[in-house]
Amino acid sequence: xxxxxxxxxxxxxxxxxxxxxxxxxxxxxxxxxxxxxxxxxxxxxxxxxxxxxxxxxxxxxxxxxxxxxxxxxxxxxxxxxxxxxxxxxxxxxxxxxxxxxxxxxxxxxxxxxxxxxxxxxxxxxxxxxxxxxxxxxxxxxxxxxxxxxxxxxxxxxxxxxxxxxxxxxxxxxxxxxxxxxxxxxxxxxxxxxxxxxxxxxxxxxxxxxxxxxxxxxxxxxxxxxxxxxxxxxxxxxxxxxxxxxxxxxxxxxxxxxxxxxxxxxxxxxxxxxxxxxxxxxxxxxxxxxxxxxxxxxxxxxxx
Amino acid sequence: xxxxxxxxxxxxxxxxxxxxxxxxxxxxxxxxxxxxxxxxxxxxxxxxxxxxxxxxxxxxxxxxxxxxxxxxxxxxxxxxxxxxxxxxxxxxxxxxxxxxxxxxxxxxxxxxxxxxxxxxxxxxxxxxxxxxxxxxxxxxxxxxxxxxxxxxxxxxxxxxxxxxxxxxxxxxxxxxxxxxxxxxxxxxxxxxxxxxxxxxxxxxxxxxxxxxxxxxxxxxxxxxxxxxxxxxxxxxxxxxxxxxxxxxxxxxxxxxxxxxxxxxxxxxxxxxxxxxxxxxxxxxxxxxxxxxxxxxxxxxxxxxxxxxxxxxxxxxxxxxxxxxxxxxxxxxxxxxxxxxxxxxxxxxxxxxxxxxxxxxxxxxxxxxxxxxxxxxxxxxxxxxxxxxxxxxxxxxxxxxxxxxxxxxxxxxxxx
Numbered sequence: 001x002x003x004x005x006x007x008x009x010x011x012x013x014x015x016x017x018x019x020x021x022x023x024x025x026x027x028x029x030x031x032x033x034x035x036x037x038x039x040x041x042x043x044x045x046x047x048x049x050x051x052x053x054x055x056x057x058x059x060x061x062x063x064x065x066x067x068x069x070x071x072x073x074x075x076x077x078x079x080x081x082x083x084x085x086x087x088x089x090x091x092x093x094x095x096x097x098x099x100x101x102x103x104x105x106x107x108x109x110x111x112x113x114x115x116x117x118x119x120x121x122x123x124x125x126x127x128x129x130x131x132x133x134x135x136x137x138x139x140x141x142x143x144x145x146x147x148x149x150x151x152x153x154x155x156x157x158x159x160x161x162x163x164x165x166x167x168x169x170x171x172x173x174x175x176x177x178x179x180x181x182x183x184x185x186x187x188x189x190x191x192x193x194x195x196x197x198x199x200x201x202x203x204x205x206x207x208x209x210x211x212x213x214x215x216x217x218x219x220x221x222x223x224x225x226x227x228x229x230x231x232x233x234x235x236x237x238x239x240x241x242x243x244x245x246x247x248x249x250x251x252x253x254x255x256x257x258x259x260x261x262x263x264x265x266x267x268x269x270x271x272x273x274x275x276x277x278x279x280x281x282x283x284x285x286x287x288x289x290x291x292x293x294x295x296x297x298x299x300x301x302x303x
Numbered sequence: 304x305x306x307x308x309x310x311x312x313x314x315x316x317x318x319x320x321x322x323x324x325x326x327x328x329x330x331x332x333x334x335x336x337x338x339x340x341x342x343x344x345x346x347x348x349x350x351x352x353x354x355x356x357x358x359x360x361x362x363x364x365x366x367x368x369x370x371x372x373x374x375x376x377x378x379x380x381x382x383x384x385x386x387x388x389x390x391x392x393x394x395x396x397x398x399x400x401x402x403x404x405x406x407x408x409x410x411x412x413x414x415x416x417x418x419x420x421x422x423x424x425x426x427x428x429x430x431x432x433x434x435x436x437x438x439x440x441x442x443x444x445x446x447x448x449x450x451x452x453x454x455x456x457x458x459x460x461x462x463x464x465x466x467x468x469x470x471x472x473x474x475x476x477x478x479x480x481x482x483x484x485x486x487x488x489x490x491x492x493x494x495x496x497x498x499x500x501x502x503x504x505x506x507x508x509x510x511x512x513x514x515x516x517x518x519x520x521x522x523x524x525x526x527x528x529x530x531x532x533x534x535x536x537x538x539x540x541x542x543x544x545x546x547x548x549x550x551x552x553x554x555x556x557x558x559x560x561x562x563x564x565x566x567x568x569x570x571x572x573x574x575x576x577x578x579x580x581x582x583x584x585x586x587x588x589x590x591x592x593x594x595x596x597x598x599x600x601x602x603x604x605x606x607x608x609x610x611x612x613x614x615x616x617x618x619x620x621x622x623x624x625x626x627x628x629x630x631x632x633x634x635x636x637x638x639x640x641x642x643x644x645x646x647x648x649x650x651x652x653x654x655x656x657x658x659x660x661x662x663x664x665x666x667x668x669x670x671x672x673x674x675x676x677x678x679x680x681x682x683x684x685x686x687x688x689x690x691x692x693x694x695x696x697x698x699x700x701x702x703x704x705x706x707x708x709x710x711x712x713x714x715x716x717x718x
Contacts, residue, residue, distance in 0.1 A: 001307075001624070002617075012621065018691050022700045029707060032717040033694065036615060036634060036643065036658045038709055040693040042702065058693035060709075062617035062634070066691060105718065125706070140641070141716035163641070167718035170641035 004063060005097035011067035016074050017056040018066075024056075028116030030109055035140055035167065037061030037106070039069050041113035043076075045121050050081045057113075064096075064103040068110040071095045081118055086295040087111065088153055089165075104165045108150060136178055139171025144182060151186040157198055159183070194262030231260040233294045240293045241267065244286060248273055255286065258303045265290055265300050274302070306627050314627035315673045319513075320462050320490060320606060320664035321631055325556075326515040332559040333517075336552035344549050345540070354551050361558025365522060368561035369507070370498030378523045378541045379554050383489045384413040386508030386523035387456075389534035389545075390485040391417050393506075394454035395426065397530035398483070401453035407431045407439060408649040409466075410458050411487055415645070427451075436598040437466040437650050444473055452482045459491035459507075463633055463646040463662055464597025465606025467495060471502045478503035483529065489513055493564035494571055494603040505529040511553065515666070516560035520553035567667045575665050576604035578674050582663060583607050585678040590685050596652055596660060605665040608633075610647075610656035611685050613694040613711065619661055622684040628677055633660040655694065655711040 004012070024042035031038035037060060044054035055077050057069040071092055076084040089107040093099050099107060119125075132143025150156060150165040159179045163169040169176045187197050228234060237260060245255050253273035258266040265286075273282040279302065287300035304313055311324055336357060342350030344358055359374070366374040380386045391404065391414070404421065406414055408430050418428045429447045431439055439457070448455060455477045459470045470486045477484040485506040491497065493514040499507065506529065511520040523545075525531055531544060538546030583595060592612040611619065616632025623630055633644030634657075642648075647657040663677070689695035693709045 012618070013625065015691060020700045020702060022702055024702055027702060027705060027707075029693070029709060030717070032715045033658075033709070033711055033713055034654045034716050035718045036641075036654075038693060040709065058691060060613065060692040060694050061615050063621045065615075066618060109718075137718070139716070140718035142718050167641050 002063070002100050002103065004067075004100070007071075007095075007097040008064055008067040008099065011070040011096065012063040015057075015066055015070040017054075017070065017077075018058070019056045020058065021054055021056045024054075026117040026121030028113040028118070028120055030112045030116055031061070032141070033060070037065045037109060039065065039109055039113045041069070041072070041110075041117045043117045043121065045081065052076050052079055052081065052084055061106070062103075064099055064106040065109065067096055068092055068099070068106040069113070072110040072114065076114065081121070084114060085118065087114070088295075089150075090154060101161070101164045104154075104161075105167050108146075108165050112146075136182070137166075137168035137171065137175045140167040142166050142168035147179060147182055148186050151183055152190065155190065155195065157183065157187070192262070194264055228257070228260045233296065233298075234260060236294045237265055237290060240289050241286070244289060248282070253282070255282070263296050263298050265298055266303050267300060269302050304627050306624055309627060309629070314629060315676055316629050317663040317665060317669065317673065317677065318629045318631050319666035319669075320465075320662060322512045322518065323515045323666055324668055325517050326560060326563055328563060329516055329556045329560050333552040333556040336555050340551070344551065354549075357551060357555050358549055361554045364558035365561045368497075368565045369492075369524060370500050371524060372500040373527055375542060376499075376524055376526055378525060378545050379549060379557070380521040380523050380545055381519060381550070382521040383411075383487065383508045383510035383513075384521075385534070386510075386521050387411070387413040387485075387487055388417050389523055390456065390506045390508060391421065391454060392534050393530075393532045394483050394485070395421070396532040398453050401451050403427045403429065403449060403451045403453060405429045405431065405444070405447045405452055405455040405482075407433065407457055407468075409433055409437060409461055409463075409646045410456070411462060411489065414456055414458070414487055431457075433649050435651050437461060437464050437596070437646070438598055438601070439468055441469065441472065441476070445476055448477065448480045448482050450481075452480075454483050454485055456485040456487065459486045459488040459497075460494065460603050461597070461646060462490045463644060463660075464608045464650075465490065465602035465664075466597045467491065467601050467603060470504065474503040474505075490603060490606075493568065494605060496568060499524060499526070511557040511560060514560050514564045516557045517553055520550060520557045522557070570667055572604045575667065575669065578669060578671065579605060579607050579663075579665055582665075582674045582677065583609070585674070586681060589678070589682045593685070594656070596647065596650065607663045607665075609661055609663070610652060611659040611661065612656045613692045614659045614685060614688040616659050616661060618688050619659065619684060622687070623677075623680070626676070626680045628680070631662045631664075633662070634658045653712075 021042040021044055024044055026043035026045050028041040040058040042056045043052050046053050055073040057073055059066045059069040075087055075095055089111040092107040092110050131145055133145040136142055136144050136147055146166055147162060147168050156162050159169055159176050162179050169179050191197055241255055241257050248254055251272055253271035256268040258268050272278055283300050287298055290298035290300060340353045342354045344351055344355040362374040362377050365377045404418060404426060406418055422428050431443050433439055457468050457473055460467050474484040483505045486504055488507050488509045492509040505526050507524040509522055512518040533544050535546045540546055540549055586609055593609050596608045596610050616634030620632050633647045643657040647660055694711050
């Protein structure tokens with residue numbers, strides 16, 4: 001028997017929002033009868049505010065599929081579409097107090113249904129909104145993009161994990177070698193973003209030559225800034241750090257952005273916040289703010 | 304009752320094709336060989352003798368129960384899976400030049416996965432198809448046998464549907480063609496009368512834990528005159544056919560379990576059959592859109608497999624468990640694999656029902672009240688899950704302006 005958490009059991013035995021919303025304006029259907037689980041997510045979105053005013057589901061599937069659907073509806077109700085889309089499949093898992101490894105695909109399916117429902121709200125069909133890419137697993141109809149996304153977001157390192165999250169490779173097994181290659185491809189990119197690959201030596205980063213003249217030191221600063229500015233999260237980070245700085249000013253502290261490297265945000269702290277225990281607390285606080293604000297797991301360090 | 308921590312005397316156990324309660328009489332018979340008689344049967348002293356005698360007695364009990372001509376045709380193994388592996392390998396090793404195996408699509412993985420492995424190593428395996436009721440075509444069997452067939456292996460009864468295969472008839476046909484015949488009889492033993500000396504069966508596997516003995520003990524019957532090469536090597540035990548120190552307490556337990564199974568055989572085919580039929584009728588009467596899988600006219604008396612359309616098996620099992628009721632499912636989610644039962648797929652059960660198959664398997668310890676309670680709670684569980692299922696559209700409001708919908712007959716594959 002699967003060892004489900006109490007929260008999973010609760011959401012399975014007492015599912016929230018299990019009904020049909022007749023005037024839903026965003027309906028996402030994912031899964032299929034052949035694969036053994038299917039989920040319909042129904043959203044009532046306010047067109048003015050884009051707030052999800054009501055969410056409900058219908059699910060055909062096992063206990064954890066029903067629990068994941070129930071959890072998702074609770075998590076997105078009252079959020080704007082933009083806020084809701086920051087939710088990852090891992091957030092659903094965390095909300096449920098964990099899922100058995102073999103059942104992770106239930107959370108992935110829930111997250112997909114949200115995408116499908118939002119696409120439907122915007123007047124797009126499933127096919128238009130889903131670029132599956134090259135079909136990798138024929139037994140379960142899984143495209144390369146879904147596999148890549150699951151690896152990227154959950155830092156998966158083995159074929160078994162990919163199967164747990166997407167079902168890909170769980171049938172005849174003939175695509176497992178291809179999945180192995182895809183894992184490698186994605187990790188090359190993850191490593192470029194500064195995520196260390198477990199069990200491997202990190203790809204060395206090209207050394208920068210630092211000379212002692214003030215002018216060349218300026219140049220290095222400028223080049224760092226260029227990298228930082230081109231980061232996709234640059235704008236969000238600047239905004240969040242500015243807000244934080246306004247708060248820190250009160251006791252004479254300050255925070256300044258130094259650089260962004262992948263998901264590492266490097267800051268300069270000044271005043272009381274730059275020392276000792278307060279420094280650790282400030283960095284933890286900033287990391288949490290940045291993670292919430294950018295939708296990525298941010299690591300915040302002081303230079 | 305803590306439904307997540309159940310054991311003997313608690314709950315309603317309708318999963319006897321998976322394993323069975325150990326009969327207290329079996330436990331009693333085993334105890335002296337755990338507490339007192341710990342000797343090695345091979346030893347030449349007073350510690351070995353009582354143990355050696357106990358094994359001999361158990362061998363006679365098993366032989367008697369199976370209707371074997373000679374007790375020395377009984378080899379004790381660790382489980383039916385070991386017996387199955389032994390039969391397959393032995394047939395190939397002992398008959399050089401023969402490298403084909405004939406079996407069926409609906410065998411237990413102990414046969415199917417071993418055959419898949421052998422196929423990868425150059426053995427040609429022919430898998431016989433079954434019809435929508437799970438029955439084999441005897442002519443297909445005849446046609447599949449060739450002069451190169453080393454072994455024909457057909458299960459006596461199917462674990463999921465209970466379907467009984469005409470094993471004595473198939474063994475006759477194989478014998479006429481000079482083909483060695485093996486049967487995995489795990490689900491037949493203790494449910495249908497077996498008299499091996501009246502058949503041409505060369506080898507038969509079964510295990511103790513399906514007949515109220517403990518897990519970890521099995522039997523391979525090998526008819527005298529059948530060519531045999533041991534699978535486990537490294538000792539003279541079991542007349543050199545299965546090396547390894549004998550598992551004495553379990554062998555003793557199995558002997559007693561066989562004797563008891565013989566005594567209760569008629570009860571299984573009368574009282575238990577009636578209970579099973581009552582469970583079946585009650586389900587079919589009170590729950591719409593469900594059907595019995597397998598061959599209702601030709602199956603073991605304790606087994607009932609029902610497919611509930613548009614709901615998923617694991618969810619049904621979880622809800623049954625809330626009431627302390629234990630059954631099993633052919634759904635993908637309730638197993639470690641991601642695909643529904645190979646038996647349901649072999650019979651062509653549609654996916655909309657294959658994922659929702661539930662097997663109820665009774666035993667001599669099943670009571671009238673067990674069936675009553677199950678019939679009381681099951682309709683509510685199926686109705687509740689159908690309320691949640693997008694494939695069940697009855698009595699549900701419709702969404703306005705919907706341009707797509709779920710289709711039960713869709714062939715789309717999308718995880």
